[in-house]
Amino acid sequence: MATDRTMSTTWHGTLMEGSGTIHAAGSGAFGTLEVSWPSRAEAPNGKTSPEELLAAAHSACFAMALSHGLAQAGTPAASLDTSATVTFVPGTGITKVALTARGAVPGLDESGFVAAAEAAKAGCPVSKALAGGPELTLDAALA
Amino acid sequence: MPRIVREAAVSWEGNVARGTGAISAVSSGAFTQLPYTVAARIGIPEGKTSPEELLAAAHGGCFTMSLASELTQAGTPPERLEVRCVVTMDEIEGKGHQIVHSEIEAHGTVPGCDEATFAQAAEAADAGCPLSALIRASATVAVSATLS
Numbered sequence: 001m002a003t004d005r006t007m008s009t010t011w012h013g014t015l016m017e018g019s020g021t022i023h024a025a026g027s028g029a030f031g032t033l034e035v036s037w038p039s040r041a042e043a044p045n046g047k048t049s050p051e052e053l054l055a056a057a058h059s060a061c062f063a064m065a066l067s068h069g070l071a072q073a074g075t076p077a078a079s080l081d082t083s084a085t086v087t088f089v090p091g092t093g094i095t096k097v098a099l100t101a102r103g104a105v106p107g108l109d110e111s112g113f114v115a116a117a118e119a120a121k122a123g124c125p126v127s128k129a130l131a132g133g134p135e136l137t138l139d140a141a142l143a
Numbered sequence: 144m145p146r147i148v149r150e151a152a153v154s155w156e157g158n159v160a161r162g163t164g165a166i167s168a169v170s171s172g173a174f175t176q177l178p179y180t181v182a183a184r185i186g187i188p189e190g191k192t193s194p195e196e197l198l199a200a201a202h203g204g205c206f207t208m209s210l211a212s213e214l215t216q217a218g219t220p221p222e223r224l225e226v227r228c229v230v231t232m233d234e235i236e237g238k239g240h241q242i243v244h245s246e247i248e249a250h251g252t253v254p255g256c257d258e259a260t261f262a263q264a265a266e267a268a269d270a271g272c273p274l275s276a277l278i279r280a281s282a283t284v285a286v287s288a289t290l291s
Binding site for chain 2: 001002003004005006007008009010011012013014015016018020022025026027028029030033034035037039040041044045046047048049050051052053054055056057058059060061062063064066067068071076077078079080081082083084085086087088089090093094095123125126128129130131132133134
């Protein structure tokens, strides 16, 4: 069954001097988020950006896939911490996504955890959507 | 051009079916500890976000800035742009869950710009938006654009 998620954005003015509002999430999970070019390209000053939202989407997708993979293998995680760092070069595009994973997983050794993290990195839907694009790196270790 | 780096982090507790994750914007602090679960991701959101909702925010936000840039370069900066983005995830036989489509719908108030020029700018914005280029490995992207 297909799942749809909708977001809306309003923008006023030029790219360099204007500003935008990402409207409250359809899910209700977060309220309006302000965006602007200076906060996207320079210091964020409390404002999110498409690259940060992509990092949020990817780290969340990766964590879920890793949790699923570990459970399938009979070694469910007690807890996982993941992160995604997205690098954007204006004029070139999004060049890199660096994923990290730290896990507390009873009964699993380091190499087993790294293998599960590699599988999640390859298989999570956001990774598959980006496949062949930016460099995708992984740093995984037991906590 | 400088490299721009943005980070987000997630902590996950428990198994997939009943566990919960929390998503935070590390670079900006614009949002912290947004909860998400498998049930809310594939079913009814019930107040929880999901990777696909965040991707819709990212793609919609990115496309909007691209469009503002294209219109400004064409000599007709926008007064106001309204952009809606719908991201669809589906289960594909033999391939599991995939992000299959992103639908962009743009409306603009742009003094001095006609429908054809606006549609052209929207096409150029799609070509130039880093997120549009990125997700095409598994997803199609459709853009429609009309003046308000």
